[in-house]
Amino acid sequence: MDWINTPSPYQDEALESYLLRLSHHLGFPEYADFAEELWALLVENTPDAYGSYPLSLHQANIYHAKVASKLRAQGLFFVGRQRGVEESELLKLALMHSKTKFSPNYKAVFRDGIDYPFTLLRKDHTPVCxxxxxxxxxxxxxxxxxxxxxxxxxxxxxxxxxxxxxxxxxxxxxxxxxxxxxxxxxxxxxxxxxxxxxxxxxxxxxxxxxxxxxxxxxxxxxxxxxxxxxxxxxxxxxxxxxxxxxxxxxxxAWPEPLYTELDQALKKAEAVRVQPWYEKPLSSVFDNLVKDARNLPSRNISRNPILKAIDAYLSTLVNEHAGQHADNPSNMLVSTFEASTLLGCTTDEVNRLNDHGYLQTAFRLKLHEKIESYKPIYHLRDVMTLRLTHMQSSTDGLNVFLPEW
Ligand SMILES: [Zn+2]
Ligand SMILES: [Zn+2]
Known part of the structure; x- marks a missing residue:
């Protein structure tokens, strides 16, 4: 096989596309024949290569590996070495499993420094221009x-x-x-x-x-x-x-369409509510608004404009009712999880803020009662007021209110 004169991949090329072109260039009528040959050469030349190599183009990309992706990656490295180019050349084209999650619970695939939601990947066809x-x-x-x-x-x-x-x-x-x-x-x-x-x-x-x-x-x-x-x-x-x-x-039109939706939800809640605001969970009015915006995929407000807009909306809501004694929407209840999202810190830290008296629960807890993170327990106004006094950590963009020690 004349590897040296094989074509180079394009930077925006799909890995499967390049593997297909490579197999055609090397004279294989079918991709499976090329994959089989590649696997044989790989096992012969790499002492720790073992396992079954995917023979179908549909399975060639790294993210298809269910258990271990090492053999697929070794195959890509091998191609790079044979071509006499940088070993990792093809790894930049590969889609890999990512540890990043998109809210509320979407998996991600990673390619050359970028995370993509797995659910937005076409599974059964690829259109062309x-x-x-x-x-x-x-x-x-x-x-x-x-x-x-x-x-x-x-x-x-x-x-x-x-x-x-x-x-x-x-x-x-x-x-x-x-x-x-x-x-x-x-x-x-x-x-x-x-x-x-x-x-x-x-x-x-x-x-x-x-x-x-x-x-x-x-x-x-x-x-x-x-x-x-x-x-x-x-x-x-x-x-x-x-x-x-x-x-x-x-x-x-952002952020107006969101604000209009939230205004309507608030109006509707006001019209139909039987509970006082101080007993009403925020999620019963706005649904999973805060939860769904937590990681997109970043929690850092400068990289997450949805969270930023929600934060601005809720801050305004609280400000509009500042100093008001009568029950009002700023009394709505948020969970530890929602509080941590709005404060840009961890749920452990919200618990510490509560332990140290910076953030009080809306009602008295039983002695030694553990706070479940999904339970609506803090007044929105208390969380948003605390937000004004935050300190920004320089490393990850998340906020630090109280150190662990
Ligand atoms: Zn046709
Ligand atoms: Zn085009």
Whole structure:
């Protein structure tokens, strides 16, 4: 095998796309034959390589490994060494399991410094831009993500079905980048003009800084931008069928649409409530508002504009009722978990603030009663007032109120 003259991967190329191109270049009619050969060479040359190597392109990426991903990674390193380039060349293209979580409980995959919500990864097909493929026949990584429905370069809709046989396009099954399984040449497919909003949204998700308004104007890293989109789809839509045009309008007007929703929820609660405010959990009015914004994927307010807007809204709510003796919404109850999110600290620290008398529970606890973190127990106004007196830690952006010792 002539490894030295093999093509290089593109920086925005999907790993599966590159492995497919490599196997074709090396003369293998099917990817499985290449994978088998690679595995044989790997075992022969690497003393600690053992296990079964994935023979299907669908399983080639590192995040598919259920137990240990070492053999897959060793395979990628091996390719780098054979090509005479940096060993980790292909690891930068791989999608790996990430320890990051997106709220409320979404797994993440990691690629070259960026965390993506796993749920926004297309599982059974990959659309293509016929014009991009005609210019350079390889699959762009971002086509694997659900929020990319258009090509931001050619301003056209991505093609998800073959115009000839109408099958969903999946280059990992057809093992071809330019042709559908029926033989149709995808580079000749007619394209449809994309909606400008979706083009802008794609550019934004690729990290471009845009002359836009609202959320789209904020200088956020790509993981945070995906976090915002996930938050939107979790709250107002579903991941598979999100209306991106509506999402674009919502983000552009940010934070007004959220404030309007919260005002309405508060009004509704006022109209129907039977409990006094001082017994009413915040979550019974605003649902999982605070919980869903906790990690997107960062808890640092400068990287999490949703949390920042919620914080601003609740601060205003508390300020508007400052000094008021009559029962009012600033008396609503928040849990330790919600308090820790709003204070930007850990739940242990909220417990310490309570132990040391900085934050009092809304009602008396039984002697030695353990506070469950989900139990609504603090008045919102007490938490927000404490927030004003916080100290910022220099390392992780989280706040430190009381040291552990
Ligand atoms: Zn294109
Ligand atoms: Zn076809």
């Amino acid at each position: 016929p014009e991009c493929v005609a210019e350079s026949p390889y699959i762009r990584q971002h086509w694997h993500f659900l929020p990319h429905q258009v090509c931001h370069l050619h301003q056209t809709r991505l093609l998800s079905h073959c115009p000839a046989c109408h099958a969903l396009l999946d280059y990992q099954s057809s093992e071809s980048i330019c042709y559908c399984e029926c033989g149709f040449d995808l580079t000749t497919a007619k394209t449809t003009k994309a909606e400008q909003d979706l083009v802008t949204l794609s550019q934004w998700l690729l990290g471009e800084n845009l002359a836009e308004e609202g959320m789209l104007a904020l200088p956020l890293d790509i993981s945070a931008r995906y976090g915002l989109l996930l938050w939107y789809t979790h709250r107002l839509g579903d991941e598979e069928n999100v209306d991106l045009a509506e999402c674009f309008t919502y983000f552009k």
